[in-house]
Amino acid sequence: MKEDSLIAKNFQQRDALWVAAYMLVFAVSLVPFFISSLNGPDSTLLGFPALTLWLTCCFFTFLLLTFIGYHFVFRSWTDRVGV
Amino acid sequence: MVTTIVFLVSAYLILTCYLGFRAYRGSINTAEDYFVAGRTVTWFHLGLTFFATWFSTLAFLGVSGFNFKRGVSWYYAQGTFWMLAPLAAWLLGRKLWERGRECGYITPGDLLADSYDSNLIKLLVGIMGMMALIPYILVQLVGIGKVLEASTNGVISYPVAVIVTAVATAFYTVIGGIRAIIWTDVIQGILFLGVTLLTVFIAVDAAGGLAIGLATAQQVRPEAFTFDVSNIGVPLTTIIIWTPGLVLLPHLWQRNYMAKSKESFAKGLVVLSAMSFVMLIATMLIGATAISFISDLQDSDKLVPVIFRDYAPTFLPLMVLATFAAGMSTIDSQLLSASSVIIRDVFGLQKIEPKKEKLLGRVVVICLIILLANLALLPESQGAIFTLASKGTAVAFLLLVPLLGALNQAPKQVGLVTLISGLSVFLLLELKVISWSLPFGFGSPVAAFLVQALLCIYFSYRKLAKQ
Numbered sequence: 001m002k003e004d005s006l007i008a009k010n011f012q013q014r015d016a017l018w019v020a021a022y023m024l025v026f027a028v029s030l031v032p033f034f035i036s037s038l039n040g041p042d043s044t045l046l047g048f049p050a051l052t053l054w055l056t057c058c059f060f061t062f063l064l065l066t067f068i069g070y071h072f073v074f075r076s077w078t079d080r081v082g083v
Numbered sequence: 084m085v086t087t088i089v090f091l092v093s094a095y096l097i098l099t100c101y102l103g104f105r106a107y108r109g110s111i112n113t114a115e116d117y118f119v120a121g122r123t124v125t126w127f128h129l130g131l132t133f134f135a136t137w138f139s140t141l142a143f144l145g146v147s148g149f150n151f152k153r154g155v156s157w158y159y160a161q162g163t164f165w166m167l168a169p170l171a172a173w174l175l176g177r178k179l180w181e182r183g184r185e186c187g188y189i190t191p192g193d194l195l196a197d198s199y200d201s202n203l204i205k206l207l208v209g210i211m212g213m214m215a216l217i218p219y220i221l222v223q224l225v226g227i228g229k230v231l232e233a234s235t236n237g238v239i240s241y242p243v244a245v246i247v248t249a250v251a252t253a254f255y256t257v258i259g260g261i262r263a264i265i266w267t268d269v270i271q272g273i274l275f276l277g278v279t280l281l282t283v284f285i286a287v288d289a290a291g292g293l294a295i296g297l298a299t300a301q302q303v304r305p306e307a308f309t310f311d312v313s314n315i316g317v318p319l320t321t322i323i324i325w326t327p328g329l330v331l332l333p334h335l336w337q338r339n340y341m342a343k344s345k346e347s348f349a350k351g352l353v354v355l356s357a358m359s360f361v362m363l364i365a366t367m368l369i370g371a372t373a374i375s376f377i378s379d380l381q382d383s384d385k386l387v388p389v390i391f392r393d394y395a396p397t398f399l400p401l402m403v404l405a406t407f408a409a410g411m412s413t414i415d416s417q418l419l420s421a422s423s424v425i426i427r428d429v430f431g432l433q434k435i436e437p438k439k440e441k442l443l444g445r446v447v448v449i450c451l452i453i454l455l456a457n458l459a460l461l462p463e464s465q466g467a468i469f470t471l472a473s474k475g476t477a478v479a480f481l482l483l484v485p486l487l488g489a490l491n492q493a494p495k496q497v498g499l500v501t502l503i504s505g506l507s508v509f510l511l512l513e514l515k516v517i518s519w520s521l522p523f524g525f526g527s528p529v530a531a532f533l534v535q536a537l538l539c540i541y542f543s544y545r546k547l548a549k550q
Contacts, residue, residue, distance in 0.1 A: 019170070033312050033315070040309065041301075041306065051308060052155055056162075059162040060360070062167065066352070070349055073173075
């Protein structure tokens with residue numbers, strides 16, 4: 001019983017941390033919209049249109065979070081749920 | 084060229100019908116097997132069927148066009164909801180999987196009606212499901228008909244294209260059920276992902292290279308690479324209503340029931356995420372680089388056909404085939420889903436013998452496709468269809484609060500009140516009966532959601548207070 005509740009607690013913490021990570025990246029993706037040097041008609045980053053490159057990096061981070069989620073969150077669910 | 088297109092489309096139709104027959108041979112005579120594959124779908128097939136069903140003709144043709152026309156505002160909205168959708172599926176979809184497995188659910192109405200113990204909720208959810216599904220099927224039929232007619236210079240006329248598509252889709256859906264649909268989804272998904280990547284190479288080459296193309300595009304149309312913050316509500320509304328679409332749209336909701344195991348469900352989402360990311364970058368590059376070499380395009384949906392026609396005509400038949408496949412992969416899923424929703428949610432016939440339910444499912448699919456094909460052949464209905472189809476996802480979004488309530492043991496009133504209030508607010512605002520809108524461009528689905536959320540909180544607190 002005690003072991004079950006520990007697993008449940010860890011599982012919920014991992015879930016929450018993972019969702020928080022997604023929300024953080026979501027919030028970060030909005031930041032350049034409010035910076036005129038990045039949200040201008042001539043704005044570039046590393047030679048590419050600034051917002052396009054920034055958003056692409058954010059979306060790639062979302063993808064990485066999915067892979068991380070599989071290893072650290074999904075698996076804890078599979079262990080927890082059982083057959 | 085026309086001969087090649089006819090040959091490829093014909094060969095593809097024969098393949099789908101063969102897969103339908105193979106699925107029929109391997110099927111079990113129950114409604115659970117017919118509609119949700121007996122909950123035995125493994126991770127690869129689950130990921131591919133989610134992908135092929137989620138990405139329709141709209142994704143293949145329209146999204147590249149939206150990137151071309153609206154630039155970074157669309158890219159932001161599209162990328163965010165495509166990459167957040169698996170998160171929503173993880174948070175909500177796994178609950179659907181668990182409950183579906185435990186209680187034998189097949190439709191959205193099954194879960195919500197059981198949770199709230201209300202047949203009226205089942206009927207309402209069924210009607211909303213049909214509002215979300217039917218116009219979208221029509222849009223796919225109309226789209227395929229137009230593409231085939233235009234690309235073959237009328238050799239395949241619009242009516243013939245619609246009828247052939249309808250008959251072929253109905254054939255493998257009727258005889259093979261969801262298993263045939265999943266097998267065809269695997270092929271369809273790989274096909275239109277492959278052709279999308281081919282389109283990227285063609286577009287980037289036409290632009291003179293990636294860096295040059297994007298730099299030129301930014302000079303040609305700089306507003307496409309800036310974001311209008313004053314109207315931030317518009318992309319945010321798209322993100323809000325589309326992110327849970329992977330769970331709430333009826334034909335996708337049912338896919339959450341289908342996983343063989345928890346491992347299959349989790350891995351399937353990873354497959355979907357990876358493929359979504361590839362499509363996301365590909366459609367962005369197609370649209371963004373095309374700004375540098377295409378200047379006078381009125382209808383952005385025609386961007387991809389124009390790119391193939393002008394820069395890679397040899398591959399045009401492949402583009403037509405991919406469009407065809409993308410459309411069929413959505414029509415078949417929605418058709419079967421609509422059949423199950425009509426039988427179980429609208430008419431409440433879930434307690435009939437499983438064999439009879441399967442037979443009835445087949446009959447309903449045939450009746451539906453006959454009706455829809457006839458509607459698709461009426462030119463006067465097409466304008467309204469496109470408008471309605473775009474609202475389908477918004478209608479499905481109204482199921483979010485009732486679902487959250489159902490998964491958290493909310494009181495019975497929450498289900499009925501939030502469904503009725505959400506739909507009422509949405510329709511009153513959409514039909515302009517009430518002229519009011521949220522600030523910053525947020526749309527009517529968000530207003531409806533806020534009303535639903537407030538009512539849910541109110542009734543939940545009332546229940547807690549009584550306890």
